[in-house]
Amino acid sequence: MSRPTADTVVIGAGVVGCSIAYELARSGHRVVVVDRAAGPGLGSTSASSAVIRYNYSTWTGVVAAWESKHRWESWEEHLGGTDDGSLARFRRTGGLCLDSPNQRASTVLGLFDQVGVPYEVWTAADLALRLPALDRGKHYPPKPVDDDAFWVEPSEELGGYWTPDSGYVDDPSFATHNLMVAARRHGAEFRFGATVTQVRRAGDRVEGITLADGSAVDAPVVVNASGPHSGRINELAGALDDFRITTRPLRQEVHEIPGLPAGNAPLPMIADLDLGTYLRATPTGNILVGGTEPECDPLHWLEDPDDVGLNPTQEVYQAQTYRVARRIPQATVPNTPRGVVGVYDVSSDWVPVYDRTSVRGFYVAIGTSGNQFKNAPVVGEFMRAIIEACENGHDHDADPVTVPLAQTGHVADLGHYSRLRELTATSGSVMG
Numbered sequence: 234m235s236r237p238t239a240d241t242v243v244i245g246a247g248v249v250g251c252s253i254a255y256e257l258a259r260s261g262h263r264v265v266v267v268d269r270a271a272g273p274g275l276g277s278t279s280a281s282s283a284v285i286r287y288n289y290s291t292w293t294g295v296v297a298a299w300e301s302k303h304r305w306e307s308w309e310e311h312l313g314g315t316d317d318g319s320l321a322r323f324r325r326t327g328g329l330c331l332d333s334p335n336q337r338a339s340t341v342l343g344l345f346d347q348v349g350v351p352y353e354v355w356t357a358a359d360l361a362l363r364l365p366a367l368d369r370g371k372h373y374p375p376k377p378v379d380d381d382a383f384w385v386e387p388s389e390e391l392g393g394y395w396t397p398d399s400g401y402v403d404d405p406s407f408a409t410h411n412l413m414v415a416a417r418r419h420g421a422e423f424r425f426g427a428t429v430t431q432v433r434r435a436g437d438r439v440e441g442i443t444l445a446d447g448s449a450v451d452a453p454v455v456v457n458a459s460g461p462h463s464g465r466i467n468e469l470a471g472a473l474d475d476f477r478i479t480t481r482p483l484r485q486e487v488h489e490i491p492g493l494p495a496g497n498a499p500l501p502m503i504a505d506l507d508l509g510t511y512l513r514a515t516p517t518g519n520i521l522v523g524g525t526e527p528e529c530d531p532l533h534w535l536e537d538p539d540d541v542g543l544n545p546t547q548e549v550y551q552a553q554t555y556r557v558a559r560r561i562p563q564a565t566v567p568n569t570p571r572g573v574v575g576v577y578d579v580s581s582d583w584v585p586v587y588d589r590t591s592v593r594g595f596y597v598a599i600g601t602s603g604n605q606f607k608n609a610p611v612v613g614e615f616m617r618a619i620i621e622a623c624e625n626g627h628d629h630d631a632d633p634v635t636v637p638l639a640q641t642g643h644v645a646d647l648g649h650y651s652r653l654r655e656l657t658a659t660s661g662s663v664m665g
C-alpha cells in the first residue's frame with residue numbers, strides 16, 4: 234500500500250495551524266493537519282484570553298491586528314459558512330490602554346493615525362467621567378504585591394487612550410474549531426492523537442513527517458505551527474542553523490474573579506501597564522485577568538513546554554488580582570484561585586516568525602509571544618503567500634513577499650516576520 238501524500242502537512246491544529254490549513258485548502262492545496270491532542274485548539278490557544286486590540290509597537294503589528302478585526306467581525310463570511318449552525322463571536326467592548334512608559338502612547342497613536350485605527354486620548358478627568366469605577370492613581374513602576382511600596386497612595390493621576398473597536402472573542406477553542414470546519418469544507422484532512430516524532434528530509438528539502446505510531450505522511454511542504462513546541466519541531470527538521478530569532482516557552486496564568494456589583498457598567502478591555510496587568514469581562518460578567526510581564530515579576534521560562542505544571546499558583550493569582558483590586562476598588566478577590574495555566578511561545582523580540590527556513594519546503598509560523606490569537610485570520614493568508622511564492626522559486630529572504638489586505642487596503646510587508654531580522658524595537662512584553 235502506498236503512503237498517504239499531501240501537498241502540505243501542517244503540524245499543529247491550534248488557531249494558527251487551522252487558519253493556515255484553511256487558506257491553503259481554499260487555494261486548492263491538499264492539506265493534512267496533524268496534532269497530538271484530541272481535537273483542535275486544545276494547546277496554548279485553549280488558555281488564550283482572546284483579547285482583540287491594536288496597540289503594537291510596529292506598523293505591521295498594528296495593520297495585522299486591524300485587518301484581522303474586520304475578519305472577526307465578518308467571521309461567517311471569512312469562513313464561508315457556519316460550524317453546525319453557530320460560530321465564535323467577537324464582542325466589541327472598547328478598550329482602554331492606561332499611560333505607561335512600557336509601551337509608548339506617542340509611538341502607538343502615530344501608528345493608529347497611519348493605519349486608520351479610531352481612538353480617543355483620555356485625561357484623568359475623562360477617565361473619571363467615562364469609567365468611574367477605575368482608580369486613576371499612577372503607580373508606575375509596577376511593584377510586587379508583597380512590597381510595602383505597592384500599597385503607598387499615589388500622588389499623581391494618569392490618563393490613557395480609548396479604542397472603541399477593542400474587545401475579545403468569546404471562545405478561542407471554538408473559533409479554532411470553526412477554522413477547522415471551514416478548512417474541511419475545502420478538503421483539508423485533520424488527524425488527532427498524532428504526535429510528530431520526525432520531520433523527514435532528503436538533502437536540504439523536506440519530504441514529510443513520521444508520527445509516534447510509526448505511520449508517515451509524505452509531502453514536499455511542512456509547516457511548523459506547533460506553538461510552544463516550535464523549537465523542538467525546528468530541531469527535528471534541522472532547520473535552526475540561520476535563525477537570528479529564537480523561541481522559548483514561557484509559563485503563564487490567567488485568572489477569573491467575580492464581576493463588579495450590579496449598577497456598574499460592563500468593563501471594557503483594560504491594558505494596565507502602570508500596574509502590570511490586563512483584564513476584560515467574560516461572557517458571564519466575571520473579570521478575566523492576566524499579566525504583562527512587569528520587570529518586578531519573575532518570568533517562568535520552561536526548558537520543556539510539557540513541564541508546565543497545570544495548577545494555578547496563589548502567588549501569581551495574588552499578583553494579578555491585587556493589582557486589579559488596586560485599579561478597581563470594587564473588585565472582589567476570593568481566597569481560592571480560579572484560573573488556567575498556559576504557555577506562550579516567546580520570540581527574542583516578542584514578534585512572531587512567519588517565514589521559510591534554510592530547509593527547502595519547511596516553513597514556520599511560530600514565536601506568537603502571547604499576542605497572536607487576534608491575528609490568526611491574517612496569519613493563514615500570510616503563510617499561504619510565503620509558501621506559494623517560495624515554492625514558485627521566489628527568494629523571500631532577499632525580496633520579502635508583500636500581501637495586499639482586502640479589508641483595510643493596506644499592504645503587509647512580510648519581511649517584518651523574518652527569522653533573519655535584527656531584533657525589532659517593541660515593548661519587550663506580551664503587548665508586542
Ligand SMILES: Cc1cc2nc3c(=O)[nH]c(=O)nc-3n(C[C@H](O)[C@H](O)[C@H](O)COP(=O)(O)OP(=O)(O)OC[C@H]3O[C@@H](n4cnc5c(N)ncnc54)[C@H](O)[C@@H]3O)c2cc1C
Nearest residue numbers: 245247249269276277278281282284429460575601606607
Ligand atoms: C495564557 C494566554 C493568554 C493569551 N492571551 C491572548 C490574547 O488575549 N490575545 C491574543 O491575541 N493572543 C493571546 N494569546 C496568544 C495566543 O493564544 C497564541 O498566540 C495562539 O493561540 C497560538 O496558537 P498556535 O496555533 O500557534 O499554538 P497552539 O494553540 O499551542 O497550537 C499548537 C498545536 O501543536 C500541537 N503540537 C505540538 N507539538 C506537536 C507534535 N510533536 N506533534 C503534533 N502536534 C503537536 C499542540 O498539541 C497544539 O495543539 C494568549 C496565550 C496564552 C497562553
